[in-house]
Amino acid sequence: MVHTIHHKPLTNFVSPTELHDIKTKISSLHIEDKKVKKIKEKNHKTEVQSKILLQKQKVSNGECPRCGNRLVSRKGKMVILMAAVGFQGVGIRVNSLYR
Numbered sequence: 001m002v003h004t005i006h007h008k009p010l011t012n013f014v015s016p017t018e019l020h021d022i023k024t025k026i027s028s029l030h031i032e033d034k035k036v037k038k039i040k041e042k043n044h045k046t047e048v049q050s051k052i053l054l055q056k057q058k059v060s061n062g063e064c065p066r067c068g069n070r071l072v073s074r075k076g077k078m079v080i081l082m083a084a085v086g087f088q089g090v091g092i093r094v095n096s097l098y099r
Contacts, residue, residue, distance in 0.1 A: 014022070055065035062071050064084035074083045 058065045058068075059071065059082070063069070064071055067084050069084040069086060071082045072085055074081055
């Protein structure tokens with residue numbers, strides 16, 4: 001993709017400064033060293049896992065992972081689920097019980 005962006009003329013669609021910014025951003029994301037790429041992937045995986053663990057801890061403490069409000073049990077059409085106090089939309093399915 002980086003090769004294509006560097007060699008295809010895109011001036012009809014984007015200004016030269018925007019094109020330069022795009023090329024710079026994509027080039028900075030392109031990782032050629034396999035060791036560095038592996039380390040970045042591992043760090044990303046660890047970050048995602050810790051975010052999921054934090055969300056589960058919040059739910060088990062009765063706190064909404066999205067807004068921080070207290071969670072209460074709500075009855076839906078087909079399922080009993082947890083929703084934040086004052087939240088009118090779709091709740092969080094946490095070990096939901098089907099009727």
